[in-house]
Amino acid sequence: MFSWKYVVDYFPDIFAKFPVTLELVFVPFIISFLLGFAIAIARLKKIPLLEQVLAVYVSYVRCTPVITQMFVVYFGLPILMKQFGVNAYDWNPVIFVFVAYSINISAFLSETIRSSILAVPAGQMEAGYAVGMSGFQTMRDIIVPQALKISLPMLGNMFIGLFQATALAYMVNVIDMVGKARNISTSRGHLLEGYICCAIVFAIISLALEVIFKYVNKRLAFGHQNGYQRVRRRSES
Amino acid sequence: MIEGRYFILCLQAAIEKIPKNLVMCLATLVICTILGMFIALARTYRVPVLAPVLDALIALCKAFPANLILLICIMVYTYKFNDFIAFFHLNMTIRDVDLIYIAIFALCIVALPGISEVLRSGLLAIPKGQFEAGYAVGMTAFQTFRDIILPQMFRVVVPTLTNSTLSLMKTTALVNVMGVSDILKGATDAAQDAYCFLEAYLAAAIVFWVIGIIIEQISKALERYFSKSVKQAV
Numbered sequence: 001m002f003s004w005k006y007v008v009d010y011f012p013d014i015f016a017k018f019p020v021t022l023e024l025v026f027v028p029f030i031i032s033f034l035l036g037f038a039i040a041i042a043r044l045k046k047i048p049l050l051e052q053v054l055a056v057y058v059s060y061v062r063c064t065p066v067i068t069q070m071f072v073v074y075f076g077l078p079i080l081m082k083q084f085g086v087n088a089y090d091w092n093p094v095i096f097v098f099v100a101y102s103i104n105i106s107a108f109l110s111e112t113i114r115s116s117i118l119a120v121p122a123g124q125m126e127a128g129y130a131v132g133m134s135g136f137q138t139m140r141d142i143i144v145p146q147a148l149k150i151s152l153p154m155l156g157n158m159f160i161g162l163f164q165a166t167a168l169a170y171m172v173n174v175i176d177m178v179g180k181a182r183n184i185s186t187s188r189g190h191l192l193e194g195y196i197c198c199a200i201v202f203a204i205i206s207l208a209l210e211v212i213f214k215y216v217n218k219r220l221a222f223g224h225q226n227g228y229q230r231v232r233r234r235s236e237s
Numbered sequence: 238m239i240e241g242r243y244f245i246l247c248l249q250a251a252i253e254k255i256p257k258n259l260v261m262c263l264a265t266l267v268i269c270t271i272l273g274m275f276i277a278l279a280r281t282y283r284v285p286v287l288a289p290v291l292d293a294l295i296a297l298c299k300a301f302p303a304n305l306i307l308l309i310c311i312m313v314y315t316y317k318f319n320d321f322i323a324f325f326h327l328n329m330t331i332r333d334v335d336l337i338y339i340a341i342f343a344l345c346i347v348a349l350p351g352i353s354e355v356l357r358s359g360l361l362a363i364p365k366g367q368f369e370a371g372y373a374v375g376m377t378a379f380q381t382f383r384d385i386i387l388p389q390m391f392r393v394v395v396p397t398l399t400n401s402t403l404s405l406m407k408t409t410a411l412v413n414v415m416g417v418s419d420i421l422k423g424a425t426d427a428a429q430d431a432y433c434f435l436e437a438y439l440a441a442a443i444v445f446w447v448i449g450i451i452i453e454q455i456s457k458a459l460e461r462y463f464s465k466s467v468k469q470a471v
Contacts, residue, residue, distance in 0.1 A: 005348025012279055059449075063403070063445060063446045063452075063453070064407070064446050065408070065409060065410035066407070069412060069442065071454075075434045075438060076435050076438075079435065125434060167304055168304055168411075177307070178437035192313065192316065195308050195312065196309060198305060199305045199309060202302050203297065205301035206300040207296065207300050209348075
């Protein structure tokens with residue numbers, strides 16, 4: 001029968017796998033931040049062919065569930081790697097999750113970064129040129145810092161979304177918190193208690209992250225609220 | 238490499254299951270919109286006691302991962318079904334109830350915070366003067382809401398609501414953890430014999446992709462339609 005005692009009993013074992021979840025969050029987030037930035041710039045610069053390919057990529061990721069993307073990578077990557085003579089069949093399943101989530105988050109991040117760069121008034125770019133900075137310098141020193149500040153609320157939401165999405169990783173045999181809960185249940189029973197224990201950990205961390213992001217936003221959001229002011233000013237001019 | 242024969246097989250199996258996902262998605266959307274509307278109203282106009290409780294509940298719902306909500310729902314359901322039946326003195330067994338209802342219930346929990354947030358932002362976007370104008374011509378609060386606020390809100394909310402529909406559609410792919418058959422399960426079941434899982438997941442992904450593109454196009458068309466009646470500042 002269901003008992004809260006087991007939820008408490010299982011907690012140390014399940015929480016011991018929390019680093020795996022952290023790894024599943026941070027590695028894809030960092031990779032996809034760089035990747036998403038590159039995609040956003042490539043789409044903004046309107047590089048022919050590449051732009052169309054990236055548009056299809058973003059559309060695919062936006063419109064398909066993350067679970068299918070994960071399995072497509074899980075089954076597809078070894079076959080793809082075999083073409084290059086690499087045996088990927090016995091790779092650690094964590095790597096497939098890294099790749100799948102990097103693909104997923106990079107597309108969403110690229111959309112966010114793109115819209116935030118567009119939300120920076122065009123005059124900022126021109127001001128950079130006017131004082132003799134190069135295109136790259138203006139981008140790095142003037143546009144990107146402002147764009148990041150605008151995109152921060154969305155980045156926070158995306159981070160929490162990714163954190164919660166890692167609860168799917170057990171499906172490709174990664175032993176994260178949920179995977180551990182399932183393992184425990186095969187030897188000791190009480191699967192529901194294991195799931196509830198995981199859910200509680202996820203909920204507490206998500207709520208904490210939300211509070212942290214709200215605080216950071218409040219500290220950084222001087223001069224505008226969530227970027228709305230800039231967007232409006234741009235459309236009025 | 239990918240075998241075309243198996244791919245077609247899986248694609249057919251996946252296409253057969255599309256209505257199931259659509260039904261789940263639409264049912265959840267309708268329930269969430271109605272419930273979410275009441276929640277949004279209570280939270281926007283700060284109904285005493287109810288508003289803070291709903292605030293906390295919504296924040297809590299948002300904090301759980303979707304697939305854990307689904308898993309916990311189905312397990313609680315199987316554990317508690319007999320108690321529930323005994324309580325209401327009904328004469329049925331667990332096999333008489335289609336799991337899809339449980340799936341819809343769980344999906345509602347997953348989608349409700351997002352949709353009620355969207356509706357709330359729609360409510361907040363309507364200037365207070367609209368209410369006052371309604372009162373000024375002698376309409377009751379309910380009349381004002383139904384005839385003045387709701388139509389305007391609808392226009393504001395549609396683009397974001399189609400976005401949540403898209404993410405809801407993607408969440409329906411998770412119901413196979415509950416054993417409900419959907420596009421994904423249909424495709425993978427077809428792959429079971431030939432062990433052609435890559436083809437199966439690709440087929441499922443393509444079906445979802447097409448549905449997603451259709452939803453996006455509908456969203457764009459609606460947005461264009463509604464923006465016709467709005468005077469643009471520029």
